[in-house]
Amino acid sequence: GAVVSQHPSWVICKSGTSVKIECRSLDFQATTMFWYRQFPKQSLMLMATSNEGSKATYEQGVEKDKFLINHASLTLSTLTVTSAHPEDSSFYICSAPDAGTGGDGYTFGSGTRLTVV
């Protein structure tokens, strides 16, 4: 089945630095990638939608200059958290629609646990 590989699985960074998270579709072309954030004991909240070859669209309240999304190819989407602060510590998950590959809707990456100290 469709697989989305997400790296790193966890990262600890200092406040003020930037962190890049990668999601690669391994056996299908992901023209769209959704990026979610999940705080402890809360549900997944959609941050933005990236589309290959075009600008990402951000949900209300998400700072596009802080969360830079690039979808440069049909198999790679990246999220860069710029000037990270402790309040950005969260679980970040990517997801791509996979119906065209015989999947049943969406394939999720394994998630990235970001801790900003």
Added chain:
Amino acid sequence: QKEVEQNSGPLSVPEGAIASLNCTYSDRGSQSFFWYRQYSGKSPELIMSIYSNGDKEDGRFTAQLNKASQYVSLLIRDSQPSDSATYLCAVNSPNDYKLSFGAGTTVTVRA
């Protein structure tokens, strides 16, 4: 009004019992509905998808959809300790591929 609402938890059931999870959604045009299981610190994994009114069974899991009532449920029969997790209801937007998630219901199966 939240787009997707789930019955509040946590839900504790004895091993072998039935766990019943409920979800309502606000967008009447939604067409695709999903139940995900999420273990602590892990990404969600798909348990069941349902698109048509009625029941859909897969092993010990049964999803039920009632579009008129904007209601979708999940039954877990013969609950096992390994079923202990948070269950997320997700609904697809009719206009794009975006998924809206409910807050989740945490299920604990007591051995």
